[in-house]
Amino acid sequence: MSNEFNRKDLLLLLLFSPGPSKTEGEPIDGRTRLMKLLFLLQADFPIEKLLDLKQKYDFEAYHYGPFTKDVYDDLEFLENVGLVEVVTKGYASPVEQNEEEKLVEDTAIGEDEQTGLLFQEESYKLTDRGLKFVREKLAPTVPEQLIQAIHDLKTKFAALPLTSILRYVYSKHPESAENTKLKHLISS
Numbered sequence: 001m002s003n004e005f006n007r008k009d010l011l012l013l014l015l016f017s018p019g020p021s022k023t024e025g026e027p028i029d030g031r032t033r034l035m036k037l038l039f040l041l042q043a044d045f046p047i048e049k050l051l052d053l054k055q056k057y058d059f060e061a062y063h064y065g066p067f068t069k070d071v072y073d074d075l076e077f078l079e080n081v082g083l084v085e086v087v088t089k090g091y092a093s094p095v096e097q098n099e100e101e102k103l104v105e106d107t108a109i110g111e112d113e114q115t116g117l118l119f120q121e122e123s124y125k126l127t128d129r130g131l132k133f134v135r136e137k138l139a140p141t142v143p144e145q146l147i148q149a150i151h152d153l154k155t156k157f158a159a160l161p162l163t164s165i166l167r168y169v170y171s172k173h174p175e176s177a178e179n180t181k182l183k184h185l186i187s188s
Contacts, residue, residue, distance in 0.1 A: 003141045006055040008074050010041060013142065015084065015126045016134040019154040024135075027125035028158055029089065031072065032064060034124055036165050039066040041153055043173055050143045059176070065169050066176045075124065083130035087123045 014037060019026040028034045039059050043066075047053055059066035078084035126134060139147065157165050170177040 003052060005051045005053050005142075007038075007053075007057050007070065008078060009138060010038060010047070010053075010057075011071070011074055011078065012083065012126070012130065012134050012138060013147070013150050014038060014041065014154060015124060016131065016139065017147070017150045017154045019151075019158040022155075025126045025131050026154070026158065027087070027123045028154075029123045030121050030162065031075075031124075033158070033162055033165060034075075035067065035071050036065060036162075036169055037153060037157055038071060039173075039176070040157070040169065041150060045146070045149045045153075047146065050146050061176050061178045061180075063180060065166050065180060066173070078130070082127055083133060085125050085127045085130075087125070089121045089123050 011034075014034070015028065016025055018024050019028075028037065038057055041047070042056055042059075047056075057068050057070055059068045061067075075084060075086070079086055157168070166180075170180065
């Protein structure tokens with residue numbers, strides 16, 4: 001394990017991986033879906049055994065499951081350096097709206113005009129430059145076992161309705177549901 005990896009590398013690998021369509025670099029729709037996939041990758045796969053991972057995402061239980069503002073920060077950084085492209089797809093679902101409001105709430109300092117905003121749903125994908133970077137520089141340094149785990153995760157969950165993903169996350173990781181507003185998704 002000579003290469004050092006960080007959480008942005010996990011995000012890039014997730015966006016690079018084929019999903020249900022089996023297309024390299026298949027986009028992921030919605031920040032909440034992307035966040036839950038990153039959570040499941042970290043929570044369910046022994047990444048530390050395969051990678052010298054210097055920084056992970058630190059998720060907290062929030063209204064719609066595991067949440068961390070760091071995913072937003074990393075997406076913005078990767079977009080600014082030209083590796084990730086964000087495409088607006090229309091108005092966000094209520095779950096996406098709530099996570100966007102959480103971000104505004106955490107970053108806005110007493111700005112009341114933020115209330116009642118309608119947020120857009122976004123799709124995340126690697127740019128051509130991002131695809132080339134991951135294909136040529138990042139992916140070859142990652143164990144095939146992790147590449148396969150990311151592919152399996154994305155294939156299984158990327159196209160599911162968000163409520164199905166949340167139901168799965170809540171059942172497998174009940175601690176992530178302790179502050180949820182979606183109690184009906186929790187298995188009893």
